[in-house]
Amino acid sequence: MKKKLEMLEQIQEIDQLINSMKNTQQSLQAELGDIATALDVSRDEIAVMQSRLAQLELEKAALEENHAAELANISRSETNMKEIKTNKEFQAVGREITAARRQVTELEEQVLQKIGQIEALSGEMAAKQSSLDELIENSAQRTSEKQAEIARIQMDIDSDGARRDLLTKEMPASLVKRYATLRDQRRGQALAIARDGYCLGCNMHLPPQLYNNLFKYEELLSCPHCQRMLILKQQPPL
Numbered sequence: 001m002k003k004k005l006e007m008l009e010q011i012q013e014i015d016q017l018i019n020s021m022k023n024t025q026q027s028l029q030a031e032l033g034d035i036a037t038a039l040d041v042s043r044d045e046i047a048v049m050q051s052r053l054a055q056l057e058l059e060k061a062a063l064e065e066n067h068a069a070e071l072a073n074i075s076r077s078e079t080n081m082k083e084i085k086t087n088k089e090f091q092a093v094g095r096e097i098t099a100a101r102r103q104v105t106e107l108e109e110q111v112l113q114k115i116g117q118i119e120a121l122s123g124e125m126a127a128k129q130s131s132l133d134e135l136i137e138n139s140a141q142r143t144s145e146k147q148a149e150i151a152r153i154q155m156d157i158d159s160d161g162a163r164r165d166l167l168t169k170e171m172p173a174s175l176v177k178r179y180a181t182l183r184d185q186r187r188g189q190a191l192a193i194a195r196d197g198y199c200l201g202c203n204m205h206l207p208p209q210l211y212n213n214l215f216k217y218e219e220l221l222s223c224p225h226c227q228r229m230l231i232l233k234q235q236p237p238l
């Protein structure tokens, strides 16, 4: 029984080791997720800028089209003027031309404004793109480092798993099953150390007869309070 208990203890150590390695892997996976999210956020921001830029270009093109149309109107009016006979008509066309020129000036100002907006946004976008490029490069390195770390941990987990399999093969299946059930119920701790009459799993006092029986190693004994399997560990003599 002593040997079986020692093996169970080894299995528990391996299980705890594997568990903590899996936790490390999970936090590495979460970090990989964060890196990917940061890239997505940056890409989305650039996409928003790009569509805003396309919108500005469309607006600019529409203004330029109006501008060209007004210029055409002016030149048509100027041509017509040459054929005008009455002063009244001449004045009317003159007013049209003045209004159209005012419109042309206004449109030119609006086009300049759009160009200014386009240049500002393009500059902002170029800066964003270059910081994204940096982020991509940096992320690629961090990602591969983390993936390598996850793979390295997986090799440790696999080799510990193989070590665990060897141990469990040498033990009665019922005992392994009992251990596994207890482990799940007791947050990874199926075994508890018994020392000085106490169960260190739950810190409760063990019945003296039970504690004494532990020294005989005749059977597997469990703590009556927390049901963990007890392993006797005497305090080393002072």
Ligand SMILES: [Zn+2]
Residues within 6 Å of the ligand: 192, 199, 200, 201, 202, 203, 204, 223, 224, 225, 226, 227, 228
């Ligand atoms: Zn206990």
